[in-house]
Amino acid sequence: MSARGRYDIAGEAGFTLIEVLMATLLMTMILGALATVTAQWLPNWNRGMARVQRAERLAIGLERIATDLSVAEMMPVNSETRTPLFEGAELSVTFVRTAVGPNTRPGLEIIRLIEKADNQGLALVRERAPFTPMPAEAHVMFADQVVLIRSPFRVSFSYAGPDQVWQKEWRGQRQLPDMIRIAVRDAATGQVLAASSAAIVHVNAPAECARSKSPVQCLTEPLKPDSDKKKEE
Incomplete structure (x- = not known):
């Protein structure tokens, strides 16, 4: 093979400097376009995932609240009173239930x-304490705090008895409310969200009223001392 033939083959075997520069420029343009597209959709992706996670946490918290409220017990604080331990307010509710959990x-x-x-804003917290008979004005020491629902959501409660009229408070009643409404609001706008729910209390009247011929009259008539009840028996 002649020297001219060998030179032509060697010249066609690799890339020229211009071709390398063009390939590098093209790759840079492609990477720049990908970076621009990623920068546009990644924040939206993160915001979407954050909304999904907040919605899941909200659903779990509401389920825990509704489950607790539905199994509230007709339990007085001691043997000297017949009024059940239940204190319902707009932003808090205290009641007795069967112990559950690890x-x-x-x-x-x-x-x-x-x-x-707390340092992250407002949150709805679940606290608990062991139930023992106590004086009516005793101070309960709660522990085991668990955050159920956190900002940007706020939860408020309202209560309805047999008359189906919603009230902001339920204290000192002889029976538990029939239903408890759990309203979830957006903390920024105050708008009530569709995630709001209600819990139906399974047991809301004393056992003696279940045996009474007139349950309504049983709940409205004055309580008799235990000594009088024994005499009647």
């Missing part, structure tokens, strides 16, 4: 759902 002993416990503030 590391709990069989028996009853006092549950309080209350809105509190």
Whole structure:
């Protein structure tokens, strides 16, 4: 093979400097376009995932609240009173239920759902304490705080009895409310969200009223002392 033939083959075997520069420029343009597209959709993706996670946490918190409220017990604080331990307000509710969960002993416990503030803003917290007979004005020491619902959501409660009229408070009643409404609002706008729910209390009247011929009259008539009840029996 002649020297001219060998030179032509060697010249066609690789890339020229101009071709390398063009390929590098094209790759840079492609990477720049991908970076621009990624920068546009990635924040929207992150915001969408954050909304999904907030919605899931909200659903789990509401389920826990509704489950607790539905199994509230007709339990007085001691044997001297017949009024059940139930204190319902707009931003908190305290009641008695059967103990449930890990590391709990069989028996009853006092549950309080209350809105509190921390370094991340307002949050609805679940607290509990073991139930024991106590004076009516005794101070309950709650522990085991668990955040159920956090800002940007706020939760308020309202209560309805047999008359189906919603009230902002339920205190000192002889029976538990028939239903408890759990209203979820957007903290910024105050708008009530569709995620709001209601809990139906399974047991809301004393056992003696279930045996009475007139349950309504049983709830409205004055309480008799235990000594009078024994005489009647």
